[in-house]
Amino acid sequence: xxxxxxxxxxxxxxxxxxxxxxxxxxxxxxxxxxxxxxxxxxxxxxxxxxxxxxxxxxxxxxxxxxxxxxxxxxxxxxxxxxxxxxxxxxxxxxxxxxxxxxxxxxxxxxxxxxxxxxxxxxxxxxxxxxxxxxxxxxxxxxxxxxxxxxxxxxxxxxxxxxxxxxxxxxxxxxxxxxxxxxxxxxxxxxxxxxxxxxxxxxxxxxxxxxxxxxxxxxxxxxxxxxxxxxxxxxxxxxxxxxxxxxxxxxxxxxxxxxxxxxxxxxxxxxxxxxxxxxxxxxxxxxxxxxxxxxxxxxxxxxxxxxxxxxxxxxxxxxxxxxxx
Amino acid sequence: xxxxxxxxxxxxxxxxxxxxxxxxxxxxxxxxxxxxxxxxxxxxxxxxxxxxxxxxxxxxxxxxxxxxxxxxxxxxxxxxxxxxxxxxxxxxxxxxxxxxxxxxxxxxxxxxxxxxxxxxxxxxxxxxxxxxxxxxxxxxxxxxxxxxxxxxxxxxxxxxxxxxxxxxxxxxxxxxxxxxxxxxxxxxxxxxxxxxxxxxxxxxxxxxxxxxxxxxxxxxxxxxxxxxxxxxxxxxxxxxxxxxxxxxxxxxxxxxxxxxxxxxxxxxxxxxxxxxxxxxxxxxxxxxxxxxxxxxxxxxxxxxxxxxxxxxxxxxxxxxxxxxxxxxxxxxxxxxxxxxxxxxxxxxxxxxxxxxxxxxxxxxxxxxxxxxxxxxxxxxxxxxxxxxxxxxxxxxxxxxxxxxxxxxxxxxxxxxxxxxxx
Numbered sequence: 001x002x003x004x005x006x007x008x009x010x011x012x013x014x015x016x017x018x019x020x021x022x023x024x025x026x027x028x029x030x031x032x033x034x035x036x037x038x039x040x041x042x043x044x045x046x047x048x049x050x051x052x053x054x055x056x057x058x059x060x061x062x063x064x065x066x067x068x069x070x071x072x073x074x075x076x077x078x079x080x081x082x083x084x085x086x087x088x089x090x091x092x093x094x095x096x097x098x099x100x101x102x103x104x105x106x107x108x109x110x111x112x113x114x115x116x117x118x119x120x121x122x123x124x125x126x127x128x129x130x131x132x133x134x135x136x137x138x139x140x141x142x143x144x145x146x147x148x149x150x151x152x153x154x155x156x157x158x159x160x161x162x163x164x165x166x167x168x169x170x171x172x173x174x175x176x177x178x179x180x181x182x183x184x185x186x187x188x189x190x191x192x193x194x195x196x197x198x199x200x201x202x203x204x205x206x207x208x209x210x211x212x213x214x215x216x217x218x219x220x221x222x223x224x225x226x227x228x229x230x231x232x233x234x235x236x237x238x239x240x241x242x243x244x245x246x247x248x249x250x251x252x253x254x255x256x257x258x259x260x261x262x263x264x265x266x267x268x269x270x271x272x273x274x275x276x277x278x279x280x281x282x283x284x285x286x287x288x289x290x291x292x293x294x295x296x297x298x299x300x301x302x303x304x305x306x307x308x309x310x311x312x313x314x315x316x317x318x319x320x321x322x323x324x
Numbered sequence: 325x326x327x328x329x330x331x332x333x334x335x336x337x338x339x340x341x342x343x344x345x346x347x348x349x350x351x352x353x354x355x356x357x358x359x360x361x362x363x364x365x366x367x368x369x370x371x372x373x374x375x376x377x378x379x380x381x382x383x384x385x386x387x388x389x390x391x392x393x394x395x396x397x398x399x400x401x402x403x404x405x406x407x408x409x410x411x412x413x414x415x416x417x418x419x420x421x422x423x424x425x426x427x428x429x430x431x432x433x434x435x436x437x438x439x440x441x442x443x444x445x446x447x448x449x450x451x452x453x454x455x456x457x458x459x460x461x462x463x464x465x466x467x468x469x470x471x472x473x474x475x476x477x478x479x480x481x482x483x484x485x486x487x488x489x490x491x492x493x494x495x496x497x498x499x500x501x502x503x504x505x506x507x508x509x510x511x512x513x514x515x516x517x518x519x520x521x522x523x524x525x526x527x528x529x530x531x532x533x534x535x536x537x538x539x540x541x542x543x544x545x546x547x548x549x550x551x552x553x554x555x556x557x558x559x560x561x562x563x564x565x566x567x568x569x570x571x572x573x574x575x576x577x578x579x580x581x582x583x584x585x586x587x588x589x590x591x592x593x594x595x596x597x598x599x600x601x602x603x604x605x606x607x608x609x610x611x612x613x614x615x616x617x618x619x620x621x622x623x624x625x626x627x628x629x630x631x632x633x634x635x636x637x638x639x640x641x642x643x644x645x646x647x648x649x650x651x652x653x654x655x656x657x658x659x660x661x662x663x664x665x666x667x668x669x670x671x672x673x674x675x676x677x678x679x680x681x682x683x684x685x686x687x688x689x690x691x692x693x694x695x696x697x698x699x700x701x702x703x704x705x706x707x708x709x710x711x712x713x714x715x716x717x718x719x720x721x722x723x724x725x726x727x728x729x730x731x732x733x734x735x736x737x738x739x740x741x742x743x744x745x746x
Contacts, residue, residue, distance in 0.1 A: 182638070199643050200522065203650075224646055249522070254471060281444045282445065282447075
């Protein structure tokens with residue numbers, strides 16, 4: 001075990017996979033010479049050379065299409081899109097190429113690429129640099145979508161994503177890069193599609209991902225002071241969704257709070273809520289409580305931004321409503 | 325002279341049939357040429373059909389919900405209502421019978437009695453207990469009946485145990501539909517409960533899982549005289565209730581000893597047996613842990629003992645102590661567990677033996693033990709029968725299923741698979 005920052009864990013995953021497999025290479029805006037705006041790819045160009053760590057123009061739509069063709073041609077590109085807010089530029093290549101070629105060509109092509117990006121608010125970055133667009137990509141069949149909350153999962157899931165023969169959208173969070181936790185030594189892999197119980201509890205299940213897991217754990221600490229025992233499920237993978245872990249938890253707690261930092265309307269939390277309704281209805285002792293971002297652009301002003309985004313207090317309040 | 329309302333002109337060229345979605349006017353209402361009178365839905369789109377002339381809607385021949393053929397007459401527009409037209413006309417053969425009776429019946433039911441707001445769980449508990457929820461006062465928001473209200477009523481009737489037990493004893497959600505597949509039965513250890521397996525379950529490939537509980541550890545009522553055999557019998561009852569005819573059995577610590585006894589039962593065939601740090605293989609056990617664990621009443625006094633369970637206490641889930649205390653408080657399990665400890669582990673000594681049970685078990689037998697186990701020494705596995713596979717896990721204590729859940733799940737699945745092959 002080694003104490004590591006989330007960003008360092010990502011870098012060590014990239015380095016290990018590039019050392020292991022010469023077909024793995026990186027591209028993105030300012031990732032090579034500058035090392036990435038969040039320094040995830042720092043020093044990798046010096047180690048692996050400019051052929052395998054490539055700076056690109058600001059051209060997300062073209063880059064994503066390049067990643068698709070490079071993946072079809074036998075390499076394993078890892079593309080960084082600097083802000084998730086610019087994912088819409090990538091969506092055509094994701095939706096009309098990456099996610100369907102394996103299907104329409106009857107399995108004759110694989111699509112082993114990873115699109116890394118980071119989203120989320122709370123940094124005062126304004127309406128064009130703060131969004132969580134989980135639902136936009138998780139909506140697309142044929143994509144896998146992961147959103148790690150810890151350094152250990154960031155490393156293990158990125159290594160697994162790079163080895164996956166299907167396109168994986170890897171959602172990071174700008175406020176997690178400097179969080180630290182223990183990362184297992186050695187070839188640490190985390191299976192895509194498996195949730196993690198971040199905290200054991202018996203009264204209410206809080207289901208979250210990415211930075212919302214941190215907020216959910218804080219909420220659970222607050223609730224514990226009131227005698228409420230909250231279980232926190234860290235989904236880790238948004239698609240495919242680990243329904244079994246959710247079902248097993250709600251079968252014991254009978255109360256559910258679903259949390260997602262994306263917008264509320266038609267958001268990922270709505271998918272969780274529907275899943276619970278479909279598979280756990282007879283176990284529910286109260287309506288599912290949903291915590292998500294208000295349906296407006298993310299404000300730049302700090303007090304306004306914190307009003308709009310989900311946080312520990314809102315999650316705790318939702319848990320209290322569920323248990324009322 | 326009446327004018328027939330048909331699909332002609334309003335529907336798509338590829339249409340073969342349509343469903344009547346809604347009538348915009350009621351029989352007797354005046355209509356003008358060009359007014360929308362009815363909306364039908366074809367395979368392609370919803371289509372509005374207009375009145376062909378002025379008049380009143382004299383008859384509806386195809387009620388809402390009816391499927392009609394391409395040439396069907398949906399209704400009639402006339403100058404006025406005459407006796408013949410008011411009488412509903414028999415639908416043409418092509419027109420399907422509408423389910424008009426159903427909404428009426430529902431409407432009657434809703435107006436006849438008070439509509440009861442009740443959570444799905446509470447409704448299920450009420451049904452299982454044969455309770456009519458309409459007379460129960462709900463304490464949830466807006467007077468909604470929650471499970472606590474059903475439990476309160478049952479407690480007042482002193483019927484709490486039979487009604488509540490099935491929640492745990494039935495197969496967990498997801499088991500349904502797996503047909504006759506033998507479930508994986510996971511049996512927790514002393515002082516734990518079914519939730520112990522939450523960390524392992526995600527790694528079990530979605531296999532059907534049963535998590536029965538030991539008596540006095542949660543939902544199963546405590547036994548007055550909890551011998552090892554009596555515990556096994558209570559657990560067997562829960563497995564039998566699931567309808568399983570065979571199963572793969574996994575037990576931890578005391579649950580491992582119970583599983584060993586169950587391996588020889590005559591009613592549910594045990595295909596494979598996986599024991600994790602099982603009790604019953606030697607006399608030593610950490611008596612200090614048992615005493616401290618049982619007497620602790622706060623997270624602060626419980627945590628030092630819980631930390632002894634794992635080789636690296638940092639691997640214990642956050643909030644573990646509080647969760648344990650919460651369960652104790654909720655189910656009043658403290659006294660029951662003291663009785664079990666006094667009976668099975670008197671004076672810090674294991675007074676149970678499972679060697680003979682293991683000798684008799686012919687299926688795949690796997691034993692998993694942490695080298696850093698401070699509760700039951702791992703050297704107890706040195707005397708296992710020769711057909712047992714032993715896994716000694718470095719850096720792991722008494723709780724391999726919490727400390728290295730993925731590996732434990734992998735070993736369990738290996739053992740289960742080897743049973744299939746035999």
